[in-house]
Each structure stands twice: as C-alpha cells, then as structure tokens.
Amino acid sequence: MKIDIELTQEPIARPQTWPVPHNPETGSLVEFYGMVRETEGEAKIPSLRYEAYASMAEKVMREKIALLEKKYSCQAIRVVHRVGVVSKGESAIYVGIQSKHRREGFLMLQEFMDEFKKDVPIWKSA
C-alpha cells in the first residue's frame, strides 16, 4: 500500500492534489477534511493552534495503517495534518484513501480516524 504522510505549517488546499500517478486499478477515492469550527459550545473560536510530536506522530500513523491494511485492501493513503495556527474554516487534517471499491475505503477511513484520535501525538489549543 502506498503511504504518504505529511505534517505541514502550510494551509491544506481543498481539493488536494495527490503527488502520485493515478493507479488504473483504483475505482474509489474517499476523502475527509477535518476543519476548525468557528464555535465550540458558546465560545467563538478564531483559530486553533496544533502542535505535534512529529516523529512519533508519523510512526504511530504508519503502525495504524499497517494494521488496517490487513483488514482493508486499499491501494494508497495520503494523510496531511496541519501544525501551527489554523484559522476557522481551514482544514486541520486531510485523509484520502484510494481503493478498488468504495466499501473498504470508507471503512478504513472511519477506523483510521478513530485510531488517530486515540493515539497520534498531536494536540490542539485555543
């Protein structure tokens, strides 16, 4: 499985461009953009600051993906997470998964994000 992970201070473009040639076997590209909400409860939030233990974050992500790819036969995954200040409406994370059919892509994306939120050492603060 092709794995592409990036932590960046730059804005995450929507839509994302994949830096790899299209796989002719790919029939599905499932994408998720996690965005900074303008409100959290009653509070208005102009931006959030993200910081990462970068080397461990990438290692944990690769371990999660290695386990998930045994369950779901996907062809490629691209993960981009922003660090630094992210303004409301901007994306903090992008995850894209290419697979032959949509089902494994949706399932892997959902499970990857659940695992990401449990263990990947990245933190946000107001």
Place this chain on the structure above:
Amino acid sequence: MKVIFFAQSREAAGRDEYVLETAKPLTETEFWAALVSALPALAPHQKTARLARREEYVLAGELLFPDDEIAVIPPVSGG
C-alpha cells in the same frame, strides 16, 4: 533519564525537557514520584498523561532505564 514534554505537560513543567537523575531502572510509579517531586506542577498529569519511549507508548509494567528518553504525552487531540 531525559524527559521531554509536549502541550499541557510542557506548560505545566515550564520547560521542554528535564534530566531526571537516576542510577537504576524505574517503574512508572517511581518515575512519576521522582518527576513530580522535581516539578510539582506536573502532579495532575500523572492521571491523564501517557509515557512514550523511542516513539512508542510505554506498556504497563515496563521499566524505564536511565539512558531512556521518555516523552510525557498528554491526552491527544489532533485531527
């Protein structure tokens, strides 16, 4: 033993890292006792933070060795 801090643990510690002097391996309980003794503001983090060594979470029961670099990982909130 070098200890590195992130996010809320760094704010509580007031620093990025700290060298915990020990000549013998420590249990996690002993580690926290020594760390909180040196940096009392970290006490609340003992209940919520996890420890990592060589970029992997420390498992229950594992010893921490004098030449380890230990990261104090507060609850994560990325994504």
